[in-house]
Amino acid sequence: MPPHCFMPLCNAALSLCGSTVLKSVMALADLVFPRKLKPLTYRIPAHMGRLRPGAIVLAELGKTVLNALVLDVFEKANGAASGLKLKEITGLAETKAALSPALVKLVKWASGYYMAEEGLVLKAMFGGGLFEKRRPRKKTVPGPVQMAPETVGIEEPALADGIAGNGYKTFLLKAPDTAFERAFAIRASKGQKGVVLLCPEITMIPAIEPLARNTFGDRLRVLHSGISQAARSRIFSEIADGVVDAVLGTRIAVFAPFERVSMIAVTCEENINYKNMEWLKYHARDVAVMRGYLEGARVLLSSICPSAESWANAARGKYQLIEPPPARKEFRLKTVRFRQADGKSEGCVAGTVRDALSKKVSSGGRALVIGSHTGHSVPLCEDCGHISRCSNCGLPLIFHKSGGGNLRCGCCGLQQSARSGCARCRGVNIKLLGAGTERLEEELKACWPVRPEDDKDGQEETKQAFVIGARPAVRSKKTGSKTPEEKFDIVVIVNPEGPLFKPEFRARERAFQDMCYLSEKIAPGGSFLWQTAQPGLLGNLKRLDYREFMDAELQERNSIGLPPFWRTALISFKSAPKGKFPDMPDVLFLGPVQRLGKKGAKSFSVIVRAKDAKSLKKAVAGYLELIGFKPGREKPVVDIDPL
DNA sequence: AGCACGCCGACT
DNA sequence: GTCGGCGTGCTC
Numbered sequence: 012m013p014p015h016c017f018m019p020l021c022n023a024a025l026s027l028c029g030s031t032v033l034k035s036v037m038a039l040a041d042l043v044f045p046r047k048l049k050p051l052t053y054r055i056p057a058h059m060g061r062l063r064p065g066a067i068v069l070a071e072l073g074k075t076v077l078n079a080l081v082l083d084v085f086e087k088a089n090g091a092a093s094g095l096k097l098k099e100i101t102g103l104a105e106t107k108a109a110l111s112p113a114l115v116k117l118v119k120w121a122s123g124y125y126m127a128e129e130g131l132v133l134k135a136m137f138g139g140g141l142f143e144k145r146r147p148r149k150k151t152v153p154g155p156v157q158m159a160p161e162t163v164g165i166e167e168p169a170l171a172d173g174i175a176g177n178g179y180k181t182f183l184l185k186a187p188d189t190a191f192e193r194a195f196a197i198r199a200s201k202g203q204k205g206v207v208l209l210c211p212e213i214t215m216i217p218a219i220e221p222l223a224r225n226t227f228g229d230r231l232r233v234l235h236s237g238i239s240q241a242a243r244s245r246i247f248s249e250i251a252d253g254v255v256d257a258v259l260g261t262r263i264a265v266f267a268p269f270e271r272v273s274m275i276a277v278t279c280e281e282n283i284n285y286k287n288m289e290w291l292k293y294h295a296r297d298v299a300v301m302r303g304y305l306e307g308a309r310v311l312l313s314s315i316c317p318s319a320e321s322w323a324n325a326a327r328g329k330y331q332l333i334e335p336p337p338a339r340k341e342f343r344l345k346t347v348r349f350r351q352a353d354g355k356s357e358g359c360v361a362g363t364v365r366d367a368l369s370k371k372v373s374s375g376g377r378a379l380v381i382g383s384h385t386g387h388s389v390p391l392c393e394d395c396g397h398i399s400r401c402s403n404c405g406l407p408l409i410f411h412k413s414g415g416g417n418l419r420c421g422c423c424g425l426q427q428s429a430r431s432g433c434a435r436c437r438g439v440n441i442k443l444l445g446a447g448t449e450r451l452e453e454e455l456k457a458c459w460p461v462r463p464e465d466d467k468d469g470q471e472e473t474k475q476a477f478v479i480g481a482r483p484a485v486r487s488k489k490t491g492s493k494t495p496e497e498k499f500d501i502v503v504i505v506n507p508e509g510p511l512f513k514p515e516f517r518a519r520e521r522a523f524q525d526m527c528y529l530s531e532k533i534a535p536g537g538s539f540l541w542q543t544a545q546p547g548l549l550g551n552l553k554r555l556d557y558r559e560f561m562d563a564e565l566q567e568r569n570s571i572g573l574p575p576f577w578r579t580a581l582i583s584f585k586s587a588p589k590g591k592f593p594d595m596p597d598v599l600f601l602g603p604v605q606r607l608g609k610k611g612a613k614s615f616s617v618i619v620r621a622k623d624a625k626s627l628k629k630a631v632a633g634y635l636e637l638i639g640f641k642p643g644r645e646k647p648v649v650d651i652d653p654l
Numbered sequence: 655a656g657c658a659c660g661c662c663g664a665c666t
Numbered sequence: 667g668t669c670g671g672c673g674t675g676c677t678c
Contacts, residue, residue: 039678041678042678044677046655046677047675048676048677050678051677051678052678053678054678070678071677071678072655072656072676072677072678073655073656073657073676073677074655074656074657074677075655075656075677077655096678097678098677098678139655646674646675
């Protein structure tokens with residue numbers, strides 16, 4: 012890059028403006044590289060002229076030249092000795108993309124809020140290349156532009172027009188059903204430019220994409236982690252060219268580099284997939300609200316079962332609640348008490364449940380049975396009471412008949428071969444606990460044709476009369492609502508109270524959400540059966556009344572000092588942190604506790620609770636300073652608002 | 655990304 | 667006591 016060709020122009024500028032002023036100051040820029048780095052200061056070469064924050068430039072980091080974001084531009088007196096020899100910016104990056112002032116502010120906010128380096132924020136936003144064009148593909152297949160079939164019979168909720176307007180405002184839609192929710196989000200963003208539509212997971216995109224195509228046509232782009240870096244870069248430059256009105260995608264789409272955003276819709280806002288677990292532990296819903304604020308945009312959070320956080324924000328007037336009349340419960344919910352009798356020959360399905368299933372299916376109905384886990388069951392020795400447990404996680408191992416019969420851990424995936432008798436006392440009186448999918452299938456197969464839920468969805472097979480599925484172990488990968496359109500005349504859930512006792516404060520909320528989404532699968536006039544050993548433990552869950560449940564839940568969280576009232580942070584260490592916790596008002600330190608992560612990796616974690624986000628940050632920073640993490644021991648990982 | 659530096663295991 | 671693995675930090 013020969014800079015001499017700019018020299019005449021530069022000299023002319025110097026003589027015009029008066030050299031004394033220009034010579035005494037140095038133009039500087041704070042640059043952020045998409046790495047785990049804080050901003051670094053570089054000199055702006057004179058020939059570059061005015062550089063704006065948000066621009067993407069090339070600069071040398073160590074010995075490699077990388078794309079970097081201009082975070083700040085400032086001047087400094089030439090004489091002021093900083094001791095540091097500053098490098099010069101190499102030049103402008105090839106990309107047309109740049110960050111708007113609001114997006115630059117968002118980088119700074121996220122870095123501060125999540126207590127992470129600005130570079131990590133950037134990496135989470137746009138990847139390690141930062142708009143860098145990777146090898147351009149030979150063929151760029153645009154993909155078939157699929158439009159919604161003209162028979163999409165959902166009347167657009169006219170209520171959505173109430174969202175129209177200028178300036179920042181966040182709405183919370185408590186939707187009567189998922190179809191309504193989607194149609195509402197599309198209707199609310201119709202005719203606008205700079206629209207961001209978020210889905211919690213890639214598999215849910217096809218359900219909205221046709222609707223979005225109908226509204227935005229070829230000015231819509233889809234953005235998620237499955238899109239290659241090259242394709243993403245192309246989309247970013249199309250956004251810079253102004254040919255894109257709307258971006259539909261997963262959590263990364265919340266950072267779509269529009270010059271101006273007017274509307275952000277977060278569908279299924281309670282879904283935990285919005286929380287990013289790598290690099291920067293951001294929550295796309297919370298980022299969406301902050302971006303909306305910084306952009307002066309409308310934000311629509313929606314769900315058939317809103318998170319406690321959002322419901323509380325609506326309750327205190329931070330969000331405006333939109334609550335259309337709830338869909339009439341067109342199904343009967345019944346709890347069936349069933350306790351496995353002693354003796355191994357007993358089944359795991361209650362007679363009344365079996366009868367109900369039989370009746371529905373034989374009269375042409377469809378049935379869905381949700382077991383407590385995949386695999387068969389948990390073997391218990393009735394002689395000595397022994398249960399095989401995972402050496403990593405301590406959880407009971409689940410017996411799988413498929414694959415030759417082995418024991419597997421549902422948490423870390425550990426496998427070991429199963430013995431015929433008790434591993435401890437060699438006893439042969441083995442009782443099988445629990446109702447896994449294999450066991451349910453085995454027990455119900457005799458009566459009806461069964462299709463495991465994860466079968467390939469051949470068009471003919473989708474209408475199978477009988478489906479067996481597992482409750483998602485952790486609601487991360489599968490949300491269970493893979494085919495939300497699919498309806499059943501009878502839905503049975505075995506052991507619905509199980510997840511209530513997981514050691515996390517959101518367990519009740521999660522269980523309630525699961526039941527909400529499951530109830531969406533019931534056809535009008537159908538029935539919902541909960542087979543439980545302890546009906547009393549279900550409490551108000553079994554009324555499936557959102558307001559009743561959530562108001563009670565919030566009251567309890569408030570009284571204990573849990574989110575969304577108090578805020579939490581999780582600090583993870585590789586080795587046990589030493590030292591005491593600092594003494595601070597309105598702050599609670601818990602731990603350190605040893606955690607067993609994936610495949611036996613040990614870590615130690617400390618939980619910090621504080622009355623608000625500000626004091627939480629202060630507490631975490633104070634603690635990290637107290638234990639002296641700065642010189643260069645292993646740096647702990649901080650997760651603000653952990654799940 | 656690359657390179658420097660440092661701590662712990664193996665060896666002249 | 668030294669060499670050198672790679673694990674962790676720094677790069678303006």
